[in-house]
Amino acid sequence: MSDNHKPELDQISGVETTGHEWDGLKELNNPLPRWWLYTFYACIVWAIGYWVVYPSWPMVSSYATGVLGDSQRANALAAYDAGIAERAGIGDQLVAASFEDIRTTPNLLEFASANGRAAFGDNCAPCHGSGAIGSPGYPNLQDDNWIWGGTVDDIHTTLLYGIRSDHDEARFGDMPAFGTDELLTREEISQVASYVASKTGLEPEEGVDLAAGETLYVDNCAACHGEDLKGMIEVGAPNLTSATYLYGKSVDAIKAQIYSPRNGVMPAWEARLDPATIKSLAVYVHSFGGGQ
Amino acid sequence: MSADTEATQAEHAEEWFASAKKIYPMAVKGTFRRIKWAILFITLGIYYFLPFIRFDRGPNAPDQAVLVDLAGRRGYFFFIEIWPQEVYYITGLLIIAAVALFLMNAVAGRVWCGYLCPQTVWTDLFLYVERKIEGDRRARMALDRAPWTAGKVGRRAAKHFFWLMIAWWTGGAWVLYFSDAPTLVYNLATFQAPFSAYLWIAILTATTYLLAGFMREQVCIYMCPWPRIQAALTDEKALNVTYKWDRGEPRGSLKQNKALELKGLPAGDCVDCHQCVHVCPTGVDIRKGTQLDCIQCGLCIDACDNVMEKVGKPTGLIGYDTDENIERRIEGKESVYEIVRVRTVIYAAVIALVGGIMLFALLTRDFAGINVLHDRNPIFVTQTDGSIRNGYTVRLLNKRNHERNFMLHVEGMPAGTSVEAVGIDTTFAGRPIIEVGADTTREVRVLVNSPAGVKMPKSTEIVFRLTESVMGEVVTADDYFKAP
Numbered sequence: 001m002s003d004n005h006k007p008e009l010d011q012i013s014g015v016e017t018t019g020h021e022w023d024g025l026k027e028l029n030n031p032l033p034r035w036w037l038y039t040f041y042a043c044i045v046w047a048i049g050y051w052v053v054y055p056s057w058p059m060v061s062s063y064a065t066g067v068l069g070d071s072q073r074a075n076a077l078a079a080y081d082a083g084i085a086e087r088a089g090i091g092d093q094l095v096a097a098s099f100e101d102i103r104t105t106p107n108l109l110e111f112a113s114a115n116g117r118a119a120f121g122d123n124c125a126p127c128h129g130s131g132a133i134g135s136p137g138y139p140n141l142q143d144d145n146w147i148w149g150g151t152v153d154d155i156h157t158t159l160l161y162g163i164r165s166d167h168d169e170a171r172f173g174d175m176p177a178f179g180t181d182e183l184l185t186r187e188e189i190s191q192v193a194s195y196v197a198s199k200t201g202l203e204p205e206e207g208v209d210l211a212a213g214e215t216l217y218v219d220n221c222a223a224c225h226g227e228d229l230k231g232m233i234e235v236g237a238p239n240l241t242s243a244t245y246l247y248g249k250s251v252d253a254i255k256a257q258i259y260s261p262r263n264g265v266m267p268a269w270e271a272r273l274d275p276a277t278i279k280s281l282a283v284y285v286h287s288f289g290g291g292q
Numbered sequence: 293m294s295a296d297t298e299a300t301q302a303e304h305a306e307e308w309f310a311s312a313k314k315i316y317p318m319a320v321k322g323t324f325r326r327i328k329w330a331i332l333f334i335t336l337g338i339y340y341f342l343p344f345i346r347f348d349r350g351p352n353a354p355d356q357a358v359l360v361d362l363a364g365r366r367g368y369f370f371f372i373e374i375w376p377q378e379v380y381y382i383t384g385l386l387i388i389a390a391v392a393l394f395l396m397n398a399v400a401g402r403v404w405c406g407y408l409c410p411q412t413v414w415t416d417l418f419l420y421v422e423r424k425i426e427g428d429r430r431a432r433m434a435l436d437r438a439p440w441t442a443g444k445v446g447r448r449a450a451k452h453f454f455w456l457m458i459a460w461w462t463g464g465a466w467v468l469y470f471s472d473a474p475t476l477v478y479n480l481a482t483f484q485a486p487f488s489a490y491l492w493i494a495i496l497t498a499t500t501y502l503l504a505g506f507m508r509e510q511v512c513i514y515m516c517p518w519p520r521i522q523a524a525l526t527d528e529k530a531l532n533v534t535y536k537w538d539r540g541e542p543r544g545s546l547k548q549n550k551a552l553e554l555k556g557l558p559a560g561d562c563v564d565c566h567q568c569v570h571v572c573p574t575g576v577d578i579r580k581g582t583q584l585d586c587i588q589c590g591l592c593i594d595a596c597d598n599v600m601e602k603v604g605k606p607t608g609l610i611g612y613d614t615d616e617n618i619e620r621r622i623e624g625k626e627s628v629y630e631i632v633r634v635r636t637v638i639y640a641a642v643i644a645l646v647g648g649i650m651l652f653a654l655l656t657r658d659f660a661g662i663n664v665l666h667d668r669n670p671i672f673v674t675q676t677d678g679s680i681r682n683g684y685t686v687r688l689l690n691k692r693n694h695e696r697n698f699m700l701h702v703e704g705m706p707a708g709t710s711v712e713a714v715g716i717d718t719t720f721a722g723r724p725i726i727e728v729g730a731d732t733t734r735e736v737r738v739l740v741n742s743p744a745g746v747k748m749p750k751s752t753e754i755v756f757r758l759t760e761s762v763m764g765e766v767v768t769a770d771d772y773f774k775a776p
Binding site: 030031032033034035036103129130131132133140142143144145201239241242243244287288289290 | 310311312507510514668669670673674675676677678679681683712714715737739
């Protein structure tokens, strides 16, 4: 800095300039208001206090925890535990209550619905879909087509013990393998499939003897599916007049299911989920609108 | 600028900050001072006592005339009740407030700053307290210089005590707008009030004490954006507190100017007594013209008028006047004031328009409402009999203070369509009757099922029509029925 450096003074205001010039404009070097400067210093002091009190300094393998030892992770876990503890009481009430009580008690219904929604996403959505509409082989839970019954109690039973699961109480409905076990010939399967198709709004195969198909149906199928084709919930025999079929609705799909049927498995959840959650799921699934 | 302040400034010339120059506004009597006292009385009276005014809304509603019920998500203003989604009324008020500021500025300068702004009003009140305890300008300056005697400590302590009491009452009144005032006062006094109430009282006590006691004109000069904006809003036809330099200059003492007059030289009316500067709450010299620091409170008008009366000259050397009039007088023309100008007309029209829209919206406000949300997953469900079901989440709003029943009807669907509101068994001609509690909303799941055997198009426009059972009030919402 040379000795002859002198700050330039603005002619009009008498204030020192910064010495910079932009297109003829010069910036005045007005001093800061004192209160502003002190506020700034106070912020710096505050920041130092913050460093000391809260975690801020990274270390080699961990970090300085700060005087308060505050941790967002610990706070979140504590809040989670508090939530679990809070839910325990209402969960017991839910287990004790009947489904009719749950339906008419707003706080139980609200809790069961919310709990059921969360549990459905975690446990059921992989097969039944996030919207509960299923996919071929995995039942649609939104519609009114219930192979094992659509009352809330039926749904609860299905959830607890499963279908064709390894649970002792599991329900079994075995569609015989008419083709692979050589109970019917291919032609007979064609006839009976076309007969079923003709009763449920599908086009039967051309040139197939429907009268023979009817006879075959009465002899082999009506015991479970009923003479009116409406099925039987007790043995899990689907309603064949329905607009929706679990394994697809076409003559070919019907034939495939007669020849070598698929028998899907619903796992038993009794050992996997707590009773309150299973009850919540039953309420939630029933609330989709298709329940009976 | 006095000689000793100049010396102090020179001393600090090399420093990084400038300490605020303390201002000691002098007491003054006059028309504008009386106007300011009246406004202070009215505005603070409204602020401090409004929460205690009762307004009967019948059962199921609070009886406080002005209440912001954050927990219940309602705003009450006498006969008006606002729900959170109707916050556009507040938007309308803010637009009117902004344009009203513009209009004030175009008509008579910084009326807001000088008379109505809370910063001005509370500072005025604090100054009154200061003056009553420590004396007027000269006494306060002397007290600042005086050593710390018991008398000085006593006066200072008394001043800060009263300031803090006013500040505390200010914070206390604020929280009363957010809860039932008498109950909250009782709870505050018995230490049963929620922590947030005490916290807000503490915060507002601190801000009032600091802003009105210490920051004062610094707030107007350094913090507030409005002085900057108003500089762009005023024009040569707007009334502003103006020193009529055409009449006042050349200024000089009474004696000097007499001598000039005798010599036949021009002599102004300003006697250079500095009274206008001494009474100014922001410490400006109005004779330098309209400036950012001037809040246009009119106290210098009173001060100057008093002096002019004493020296036997016409009053109004400082007064509300326009730049244009000064030019006109110099040219020897009459003073004029045009209040009806393009900008005042436009501002007034905007205020009338926004006010009209708000009034219309208020008068035609629905007391019922319906919001419909179509299920996103699944969009539709095929039933066993081939019919199609669509699910909707329907929210019904009842803005009346009593329970009401609404009949839900879905229009645009073929005959034989069933409409079910889940959990609601009451129906009339197949249409669900839904009960909604007083001043609340209810969410129901509605299932619309097309008749079996009817092939539905991919998308059908439908209308959810809600009819109130007693008054027949109708609200509708449009939606779609989707099919494969």
